[in-house]
Amino acid sequence: MNMLSPAPRRSTAPRPDFEPAGIAAEAPEAVETPLPVLRRLLNQGWVRRGIILAAIACLWELNARLLDNPLLFPTFLVTFKALWGLMLDGTLPDRIGVSMQVLLFGYGAGIVLAAIMTSLAVGTRWGADVLSTLTAMFNPLPAIALLPLALMWFGLGTGSIVFVIIHSVLWAVALNTLAGFRAVPDAQRMAGQNYGLRGLRYVALILVPAALPSIVSGLKIGWAFAWRTLIAAELIFGVSAGSGGLGWFIFERRNALETADVFAGLMTVILIGLLVEGVVFRTLEARTVVRWGMQR
Amino acid sequence: MTAVPLLDVPLLLDVPLLLDVQDVTLRFATPERQVTATSRVSFQVRDGDRFVLLGPSGCGKSSLLKAVGGFLKPAEGQILLNGRAVDRPGPDRMMVFQEFDQLLPWKTVLGNIAFPLKVAASLGRRERQERAEYYLEKVGLARFAHAYPHTLSGGMKQRVAIARAMAMKPDILLMDEPYAALDALTRRRMQEEFLALWDDIGFTALFVTHSIEEAIIIGSRILVLSPHPGRVRAELDASRFDQHHQGGADFQAFQRCIHDMLFAEPIEEAVA
Numbered sequence: 001m002n003m004l005s006p007a008p009r010r011s012t013a014p015r016p017d018f019e020p021a022g023i024a025a026e027a028p029e030a031v032e033t034p035l036p037v038l039r040r041l042l043n044q045g046w047v048r049r050g051i052i053l054a055a056i057a058c059l060w061e062l063n064a065r066l067l068d069n070p071l072l073f074p075t076f077l078v079t080f081k082a083l084w085g086l087m088l089d090g091t092l093p094d095r096i097g098v099s100m101q102v103l104l105f106g107y108g109a110g111i112v113l114a115a116i117m118t119s120l121a122v123g124t125r126w127g128a129d130v131l132s133t134l135t136a137m138f139n140p141l142p143a144i145a146l147l148p149l150a151l152m153w154f155g156l157g158t159g160s161i162v163f164v165i166i167h168s169v170l171w172a173v174a175l176n177t178l179a180g181f182r183a184v185p186d187a188q189r190m191a192g193q194n195y196g197l198r199g200l201r202y203v204a205l206i207l208v209p210a211a212l213p214s215i216v217s218g219l220k221i222g223w224a225f226a227w228r229t230l231i232a233a234e235l236i237f238g239v240s241a242g243s244g245g246l247g248w249f250i251f252e253r254r255n256a257l258e259t260a261d262v263f264a265g266l267m268t269v270i271l272i273g274l275l276v277e278g279v280v281f282r283t284l285e286a287r288t289v290v291r292w293g294m295q296r
Numbered sequence: 297m298t299a300v301p302l303l304d305v306p307l308l309l310d311v312p313l314l315l316d317v318q319d320v321t322l323r324f325a326t327p328e329r330q331v332t333a334t335s336r337v338s339f340q341v342r343d344g345d346r347f348v349l350l351g352p353s354g355c356g357k358s359s360l361l362k363a364v365g366g367f368l369k370p371a372e373g374q375i376l377l378n379g380r381a382v383d384r385p386g387p388d389r390m391m392v393f394q395e396f397d398q399l400l401p402w403k404t405v406l407g408n409i410a411f412p413l414k415v416a417a418s419l420g421r422r423e424r425q426e427r428a429e430y431y432l433e434k435v436g437l438a439r440f441a442h443a444y445p446h447t448l449s450g451g452m453k454q455r456v457a458i459a460r461a462m463a464m465k466p467d468i469l470l471m472d473e474p475y476a477a478l479d480a481l482t483r484r485r486m487q488e489e490f491l492a493l494w495d496d497i498g499f500t501a502l503f504v505t506h507s508i509e510e511a512i513i514i515g516s517r518i519l520v521l522s523p524h525p526g527r528v529r530a531e532l533d534a535s536r537f538d539q540h541h542q543g544g545a546d547f548q549a550f551q552r553c554i555h556d557m558l559f560a561e562p563i564e565e566a567v568a
Contacts, residue, residue, distance in 0.1 A: 185395065185397045185398075186395075187393040187395040187397055187398035188397060188398065188400060190365075190367060190385070190391065190393065190398075191391070191393070191398055191399075191400070193367070193385040194365065194385050194386075194387065194389075194390060194391050194412075195387055195411070195412045195415050195416040196385065196386050196387050196415070196416050197415060197416075201415070205415065206400070209400070209402040210400070210401075210402075212402070288402070291444065292401040292402045292444055292446065293401055293444060293445070293446025293447070294401050294402075294446075
């Protein structure tokens with residue numbers, strides 16, 4: 001071999017050029033075909049969730065029947081019957097109304113406070129440090145732990161419960177909002193500043209929508225915290241001004257050994273949670289962050 | 297001195313001076329140290345220029361653009377736009393960024409273009425709509441007016457960003473490597489479209505790139521920057537080249553010469 005003209009060490013198999021005769025002549029496979037009905041149904045989120053819920057109900061029923069102790073663990077059907085009865089005779093709707101009123105008031109106030117604090121914090125490095133320190137301090141503090149103090153400050157009434165609900169909502173929402181603001185891409189921030197937006201207008205028109213996925217998840221966490229706090233607070237000290245809410249209802253019925261009613265009360269809490277998550281937040285997400293491609 | 301084929305271009309000093317960058321030094325403070333990005337850079341952009349800042353990474357070209365945008369304050373020197381010192385971001389200097397996420401995801405394509413017209417130019421609804429549609433048509437995306445940005449390809453997003461910036465009719469368009477994240481074929485198309493838009497609408501642009509080829513095609517004037525810290529290596533006239541000259545002998549010689557300026561010979565020590 002001639003060492004001076006280095007032959008390529010590897011070679012590829014030579015083949016002639018090729019161009020298909022006519023793509024147009026052949027009938028191509030259909031670009032879109034509909035999926036079978038079952039596949040399409042299973043692609044719906046609510047169908048899948050419904051199946052999961054039904055499966056849980058079946059397991060519950062089966063387990064309770066095997067256990068056969070209605071005082072400790074009533075069956076799904078008995079619980080459902082109790083729930084239905086309590087709904088029809090107006091007991092539960094009353095209790096839900098009382099709880100909801102307190103809950104929405106505390107939740108709303110917590111969100112407003114969180115909005116004010118994050119808006120103030122976002123402008124300066126010090127502001128952000130103050131807020132993140134406060135959040136780090138108070139977020140791990142269980143709201144219920146503040147209840148004895150709240151009772152001393154605001155007395156035995158709605159005021160105390162609202163105070164602890166605000167505490168449970170405020171830090172969760174503020175923490176998520178601040179994290180969301182921090183994650184806004186630089187290019188979007190600079191675009192907003194480029195338009196001459198400053199201060200509150202910049203926060204409202206650029207940062208809030210850009211951070212909406214985090215804000216919504218903060219609102220969800222805040223909602224769950226608010227519920228827990230409310231039910232727990234009612235369980236501990238119950239009635240405010242005559243008629244109590246759901247927590248108090250659960251406590252009462254346990255004292256009367258009406259276990260099915262206790263389960264019905266718990267189920268109500270769960271159902272309201274599912275409803276708010278599945279309808280309110282899901283709709284909010286579908287109309288905003290999902291539509292905008294910020295979240296799948 | 298390098299053997300740059302300096303062209304004897306007639307001086308057109310009666311073209312109004314738009315942007316005057318005077319001895320600008322930019323410094324960053326990291327928690328540990330202070331970094332000088334550019335050192336005493338001066339250049340002048342005149343009305344209608346396609347002025348390119350060209351240099352390798354670390355020459356502070358993006359920082360210079362951000363300083364003109366008002367996002368960075370020069371440590372020394374000053375930046376004058378129409379004789380007024382730049383001290384904050386403003387809609388008279390619209391930026392186009394490299395990042396695809398510069399569009400606001402919660403607004404449609406048309407909404408993205410109309411939004412600054414509302415908040416910065418305070419135009420009425422009707423006028424906003426018309427102007428946004430006009431510029432969207434110019435970048436060839438009229439069909440996608442009501443799509444959300446996440447459904448667009450990278451090239452389409454950059455076109456929207458360019459339409460959004462041009463719809464504001466800024467004094468100067470600031471473009472920070474707007475095509476760098478695109479694939480080669482799309483980039484080529486975008487460069488041609490950019491030149492066609494310049495012919496059609498007429499604007500002044502300050503354009504940052506690290507591609508010599510892009511600088512020659514896009515630019516009418518090229519400021520070559522040397523790195524660490526960024527200093528002016530040369531200011532060259534490139535108005536005689538566009539995409540049709542690519543591959544020609546002149547074009548290649550010019551490219552070669554800029555390449556040599558940037559890489560081949562060690563940069564002369566600046567007076568310390």
